Structures are given as C-alpha cells and as structure tokens.
Amino acid sequence: MGLIDVLSTYKRVALDTDIFMYAFNKHPEHGQTIKKMFELIEQGELTACTSTLALSEVLIDPIQEGKHDIEKTIKLYFKHFPNLTISPVNNEISERAAHLKVTHNINVRDALFLSTAIISGSNAFITTDNRFADVTEISCINLNELISENSEIL
Numbered sequence: 688m689g690l691i692d693v694l695s696t697y698k699r700v701a702l703d704t705d706i707f708m709y710a711f712n713k714h715p716e717h718g719q720t721i722k723k724m725f726e727l728i729e730q731g732e733l734t735a736c737t738s739t740l741a742l743s744e745v746l747i748d749p750i751q752e753g754k755h756d757i758e759k760t761i762k763l764y765f766k767h768f769p770n771l772t773i774s775p776v777n778n779e780i781s782e783r784a785a786h787l788k789v790t791h792n793i794n795v796r797d798a799l800f801l802s803t804a805i806i807s808g809s810n811a812f813i814t815t816d817n818r819f820a821d822v823t824e825i826s827c828i829n830l831n832e833l834i835s836e837n838s839e840i841l
Contacts, residue, residue: 690720690833694733694811697826701804702737703814704744706830711745711761717815717830724813728770736772738780738803740796741765774803791822801825 694700708714710721727733742765749757765773774780776799783806784798791798797818804812804825811826812819819827 690828690830691723691727693828693833694724694727697733697810699734699736699807699809700828701800701807701809701812701825702735702741703800703812703816704737704741705815706813707737707741707745709815711757720830725768729768731770734770734772736774736803736807736809738800739773739775740799742773772807774807776803780806787822787824791819793818793822801827 706721706724709717710725714721724733728735742761745761746758749755749761765771780799780802783802784795787793787801788795788798793801797816801812801819801822801824809825811828812822813828813830815830817829817832819829
C-alpha cells in the first residue's frame with residue numbers, strides 16, 4: 688500500500704518540516720509522492736496542518752543564502768495554500784508537548800510538532816524521521832519506511 692492509499696484512510700494529517708523541505712527542493716526520491724499528497728490537500732480531499740515552527744525551519748536556508756525570491760515564495764505558500772492550517776505554538780500545545788517529551792524521550796521541537804498534530808485533530812503525522820516509532824497518541828507515518836516497504840509509492 689502506497690502513501691496515497693494510506694492517506695485515503697485519514698481526513699486530516701499533520702506535516703513535519705522535512706515534508707515541506709522535500710517539496711520545495713523537489714526531492715529526487717520522494718518528490719512525486721509529496722507532490723501528489725499536496726495535490727490532494729489543495730483539492731480538499733485531505734486537510735493538513737503544521738506548526739509555525741515549520742515556516743521558521745524552511746526559511747533558514749533561503750535567508751542564509753540571500754535568496755529573497757525563494758523566501759518570499761515560501762512565505763506566500765504557507766500563507767495561502769488551500770486546506771493547510773499553520774498552527775501557532777500556544778499554552779495548550781506547549782503543555783501537551785512537555786508531556787510528550789517526557790513520555791517518549793523526544794526533543795522539544797518534535798514534541799511541539801506532535802502536540803500540534805494531536806491538538807489540531809489530525810489523524811496522522813507525516814514525517815521522514817524515525818524518532819516517532821514508540822508514539823501511540825497519533826499515527827506516525829514515516830515516508831521513508833513506507834516507500835522502502837512498497838515498490839509502488841503512489
């Protein structure tokens with residue numbers, strides 16, 4: 688079963704920063720799959736959310752490299768992409784993140800993303816990171832593992 692088949696079982700997903708990085712950089716291995724996922728989100732077949740932390744993280748390289756046109760494009764993307772909610776870190780998310788960090792021994796950044804996903808009502812968290820294997824509060828889908836297990840990724 689490929690990512691798109693897996694995603695069809697969910698109504699709302701949360702996206703880790705690496706998913707945006709792969710999309711913006713047209714990742715050679717995951718690019719087509721991620722593009723298809725964003726098409727589903729854009730068309731409203733799936734809704735998505737992420738933390739405002741993702742915006743900070745994807746802006747770092749363009750800012751460091753002085754690529755103001757790319758910086759502007761990314762900001763517009765995050766502001767206007769249909770069916771994508773950007774959730775700010777608030778007290779509720781921070782408190783839940785503290786519990787997740789302690790329970791799963793993950794870093795605060797990861798705990799904030801997971802907390803955002805859970806509190807936003809997402810059914811799954813999409814990432815390429817393997818640090819979420821023991822998380823039980825939300826389904827964590829590792830794109831790398833899904834692709835390696837399946838020859839057909841779409």
